């Protein structure tokens with residue numbers, strides 16, 4: 001008998017029952033960007049839904065199939081980055097399940113094997129017995145990003161829109177800081193209780209965490225505004241160290257993408273040129 005443990009740490013290769021009818025399997029792809037690895041969720045009882053099959057890793061797929069108990073009907077992808085969707089096609093071959101998600105945008109960071117059978121609209125519901133997932137289109141980290149709200153419990157499967165323990169990188173032009181913050185604000189209007197992220201453990205006070213992330217992004221934006229107004233004109237490299245003075249130097253290369261996203265947001269809002 002396995003007990004439900006919502007606070008179980010997400011350990012590489014770990015399998016945990018984190019809520020009634022919700023299993024989390026952590027793929028063995030740990031890295032600076034993926035934390036302990038990508039979280040794959042198996043949801044439902046009689047019939048099952050998989051959220052983010054993760055990398056095309058035979059051992060990981062075998063665990064998903066074993067937990068699915070021959071009842072996986074749908075494979076949902078939050079977005080098409082290479083740590084989230086490459087498992088979709090091989091998992092479909094093993095289970096015959098339908099692959100759903102929004103089509104991949106055209107940039108250099110997409111999983112080229114990803115081909116959803118059907119797109120997902122904002123507000124669409126995917127239901128099996130005892131589990132109804134409401135699709136929320138949440139552009140920002142990626143333009144085709146979707147989060148899924150398990151309506152029975154208010155658990156939100158956040159993909160890469162929100163992570164536990166680190167700040168999500170926004171890669172323009174497909175990623176957009178303006179839409180990222182807008183998507184977060186929209187989340188605050190939804191009955192979300194807990195966050196089940198694409199990387200890391202469950203976050204239990206969802207509204208407080210979403211507020212914290214919005215505040216963190218706006219604080220970063222203010223630092224950029226200050227750095228720009230003092231200089232009048234500057235390149236990203238001129239202001240990077242100042243705007244990210246609280247971030248380890250080793251992460252500045254990645255931070256530069258988010259800095260660009262902040263600069264584009266200011267330009268879109270007519271606050272910088």
Ligand SMILES: [Zn+2]
Nearest residue numbers: 079081141160
């Ligand atoms: Zn991603």
